[in-house]
Amino acid sequence: MGSRRRRVLQLLLLQRLGRAPSLRAPRAAGDPWRARRHFSARLAPAPRMEYQDAIRTLNTLQTNASYLEQVKRERGGDPEAQLAAMEGFLERSGLKVKDLDQLNIIHVTGTKGKGSACAFTESILRNYGLKTGFYSSPHLVQVRERIRINGVPISKELFSKYFWKVYNRLEETKHADHAAMPAYFRFLTIMMFHVFLQEKVDLAILEVGIGGAYDCTNIIRKPVVCGVSSLGIDHTSILGDTIEKIAWQKGGIFKPGVPAFTVPQPERPLDVLRERAEKSLSPLYQCPDLNAYEEDDKPLQLGLAGDHQRSNAALALQLSRLWLRRHGYLDLEELKDPWPNPELSVKRPPPLAPAFKLDNAMVQGLRETVWLGRNQVLHHGPVTWYIDGAHTTTSIQACVRWFLQATLNEGKPADGSEVRVLLFNVTGDRDTAALLKLLLPCHFDYAVFCPNYTEVSTVANADQQNFNVTLENVLTRCLQNQSHWNRLLEAKAGQDPWLSPSAELEGVAGWLKQAPLRGPSLFTPPAVHPLLNANSLVFPCISHALQWISQGRDPHFQLSDSRGAHPHPMASRGAVSLREASTIRVLVTGSLHLVGGVLKLLDPSLSQ
Incomplete structure (x- = not known):
């Protein structure tokens, strides 16, 4: 895709979302x-x-x-x-x-x-x-x-x-x-x-x-x-x-x-x-x-x-x-x-x-070995980030074992109000449905999908630019990932796992042309199961995904204005609000590029 068309898509996305808020995060001590x-x-x-x-x-x-x-x-x-x-x-x-x-x-x-x-x-x-x-x-x-x-x-x-x-x-x-x-x-x-x-x-x-x-x-x-x-x-x-x-x-x-x-x-x-x-x-x-x-x-x-x-x-x-x-x-x-x-x-x-x-x-x-983005845990107040760039069947299996053991070692909060969130993306020719199925034993309350773009509002950081995929391509892939997850949950619950292909992929270009959102920077294809969409969300970039997940409660990821306080979507029965939970555990996996974008935002010193 030519640079002009790519820029047009970015502008359409901005019109749909409103400008991404600027971030303000304290500089981490030392050199990670x-x-x-x-x-x-x-x-x-x-x-x-x-x-x-x-x-x-x-x-x-x-x-x-x-x-x-x-x-x-x-x-x-x-x-x-x-x-x-x-x-x-x-x-x-x-x-x-x-x-x-x-x-x-x-x-x-x-x-x-x-x-x-x-x-x-x-x-x-x-x-x-x-x-x-x-x-x-x-x-x-x-x-x-x-x-x-x-x-x-x-x-x-x-x-x-x-x-x-x-x-x-x-x-x-x-x-x-x-x-x-x-x-x-x-x-x-x-x-x-x-x-x-x-x-x-x-x-x-x-x-x-x-x-x-x-x-x-x-x-x-x-x-x-x-x-x-x-x-x-x-x-x-x-x-x-x-x-x-x-x-x-x-x-x-x-x-x-x-x-x-x-x-x-x-x-x-x-x-x-x-x-x-x-x-x-x-x-x-x-x-x-x-x-x-x-x-x-x-x-x-x-x-x-x-x-x-x-x-x-x-x-x-x-x-x-x-x-x-x-x-x-x-x-x-x-x-x-x-x-x-x-x-x-x-x-x-x-x-x-x-x-x-x-x-x-x-x-x-x-x-003393240090290797960022692999089985890494960041404790940020009530939000704990479990970060692993697993992207194959065997590495996702290992990631699940590590996550379950790590959360078990942490123990449940006294009031029991723990929320588990999956932040996931995948690239290449990998079988997304097979990878997501392996993640079901983690019992996530919410699943969040986004491209590997840190921001969509301005020109991306040059170190993370990719000229060979379009915004439309990666958003479509995220919708596919969300649909796979919804089907897995439906099948697990004994419901009809069928979803219309047209509902699954109703053109991202069509989504971009809709009227601007008034509220959180998230989107869901309109024809997909509404209950499951309450617990699985797609965002246009990593920054917006982290804003919603953290709800302003991560002291290392603070926003410069009130736009970061995203309203909490309707949750399925039994789920605890992200704004009310005493502990939020987030597993970030599926792509090392996604992991890199998350670390860039949670620890700005890595960009220096």
């Missing part, structure tokens, strides 16, 4: 990005226009939606040809693939938990006094979060410096035989290599973007060690529609002679990983459970909540230990090659890597 170590990093000076110009220019290189479409088109091709294209971009930027060998890389893939495993690994190695580089995706609030040194996102000045250096080199080397510029994620990957090499990190931890074999991070030739976190079904249109096909893609990061570790996996995908490892002559080992490292039944303290983080921590211990051994920090024996003669090997699972005694740096690294 700062890793809890003795390393110091001076806060960046006031942002300069250079940074915002860099982000806006970066956004013109396509956002993740376009990159996914590109990967879909290329998926059936030769991975070597695709990586050759990446190599061409790298050389145009001034680097050769062999230069990347200097980075002492730890390469990690997986469906869920790979970012957490990388965060644990980075924290452990930083506790040995090493200068760490960490590349991850997506970002929550600012794009520079993707490139970290010593656990802290690079400064706006450093981001601007390296962005323009790489961008200008690529612009200067354009000619007929080369594509003009790499796409968004490829560009950031190339830029990351420049940052880590020139800032002279001791090691670089790279989280795979999508899959493995086709991912642009897989241009590297000689990582020190590779890791595979838990596998599951995600990005099926890109990676394949079975767990075996997905495992094949993930195993594409294995390299000859480079040891690899995996957490326990189901039998079939584990067989695929083993076969990929054997063919690539990569020694593959399974990680023992974390309890193998715990002495006297004393559990290790992890900086990340949730039982599912234990396997990520166990993977991080093996990755860290091997890296330290290879670089002379630990005097340990080499692991035995699991298949010295692959031609004579029989089908058997990869051997179990040995557990070992943890030193203080490892214990402290696990305890």
Whole structure:
């Protein structure tokens, strides 16, 4: 959609809603990005226009939606040809693939938990006094979060410096035989290599973007060690529609002679990983459970909540230990090659890597790991926010277990007036109905749906702009999500789950043309079941959703005028008013982009 039409839709939306109120929130003390170590990093000076110009220019290189479409088109091709294209971009930027060998890389893939495993690994190695580089995706609030040194996102000045250096080199080397510029994620990957090499990190931890074999991070030739976190079904249109096909893609990061570790996996995908490892002559080992490292039944303290983080921590211990051994920090024996003669090997699972005694740096690294937006709890007066970027079936299941346990530990208020709210959005080709069904055991009183836009009133923050989806598209998706939720509740209550498709999706454009609202900034399609709509709502942006949920009761999210006091909609029998409840528990999940927008509003210091 052209920028003019997009702006027209935004204006129509504003006419419908009225201008979004300005927000006033106290600045949080300290730096939430700062890793809890003795390393110091001076806060960046006031942002300069250079940074915002860099982000806006970066956004013109396509956002993740376009990159996914590109990967879909290329998926059936030769991975070597695709990586050759990446190599061409790298050389145009001034680097050769062999230069990347200097980075002492730890390469990690997986469906869920790979970012957490990388965060644990980075924290452990930083506790040995090493200068760490960490590349991850997506970002929550600012794009520079993707490139970290010593656990802290690079400064706006450093981001601007390296962005323009790489961008200008690529612009200067354009000619007929080369594509003009790499796409968004490829560009950031190339830029990351420049940052880590020139800032002279001791090691670089790279989280795979999508899959493995086709991912642009897989241009590297000689990582020190590779890791595979838990596998599951995600990005099926890109990676394949079975767990075996997905495992094949993930195993594409294995390299000859480079040891690899995996957490326990189901039998079939584990067989695929083993076969990929054997063919690539990569020694593959399974990680023992974390309890193998715990002495006297004393559990290790992890900086990340949730039982599912234990396997990520166990993977991080093996990755860290091997890296330290290879670089002379630990005097340990080499692991035995699991298949010295692959031609004579029989089908058997990869051997179990040995557990070992943890030193203080490892214990402290696990305890001090920080990874925002994953199993994160914010206590804001009577409102408690439970924030987790889960977006696959298995990660939503883990999120539900964590949420139920966390709320159980908190206990019910003395007067029993507790309200539970779900704030949800989902993107891509994921099965929304399946994900929402998994959330039913949480017994939410209200379900709120909104796009990943922080605000709709003005030009969005450049770090969170997406030029590949329209306002109409994302609002329609929210209405679909609401309809799925309503049907699930109706089915659960034994009612007729059928809703007219025309009622479900009665054009968002038609909704935009209605007369302006007089009251709360929410909307519901007019033909959907009225009772259920009292308990499920759709908002045009995250800000409006938070205003309604908090009802002015979150001391960290205060409004500048009375427009924040949204009237409470009619509730189903037995529900407690948000304005009367002594405790409001809000689970935010379904999308890391949604989580990032929520954190941006609840903690403005993350934008500095």
